[in-house]
Amino acid sequence: MKNNQDGIxxxxxLEKILPSSPTEYCVSVGKKxxxxxxxxxxxGRGDLTISREDSFRYRVxxxxxxVVDYRMIGDKLVGIALIPIKR
Numbered sequence: 001m002k003n004n005q006d007g008i009x010x011x012x013x014l015e016k017i018l019p020s021s022p023t024e025y026c027v028s029v030g031k032k033x034x035x036x037x038x039x040x041x042x043x044g045r046g047d048l049t050i051s052r053e054d055s056f057r058y059r060v061x062x063x064x065x066x067v068v069d070y071r072m073i074g075d076k077l078v079g080i081a082l083i084p085i086k087r
Contacts, residue, residue, distance in 0.1 A: 012060035017067045022080055025068045036082040041067060043077040052077055 018025065026033050043056035050058075056077040060067055064081035071078060 011054060011057040012064070012067065014057075016064075017057070017060075017070050017079060019070050020068055022068050022082060025066060025082065035085060036065070037085055039064070039081045039083060041079050041081050 020028075022033055022036075022038065026035070039061060041056065041059050041061075043052045043059065044050075052075075056079070060079075061081050061083060063083050065084055067079040067081050069078075069080045
């Protein structure tokens with residue numbers, strides 16, 4: 001994770017976390033699923049210092065273009081980070 005000049009790790013922006021499927025996202029932006037590496041992301045349980053949502057956002061890889069298939073399973077938040085493949 002990257003640090004900004006204040007030394008605080010930035011969170012992945014909420015507007016880039018979607019419940020839509022990877023295929024739906026790719027169709028909407030005119031790309032193919034094969035243009036991306038898919039990487040699973042899941043939250044910790046959260047605790048008194050960090051929420052489950054923030055735990056999830058901190059775990060998203062820096063290079064992710066978007067997170068899709070965002071949902072709750074049991075007591076965890078899960079999603080798929082789409083990372084553009086460099087060709």
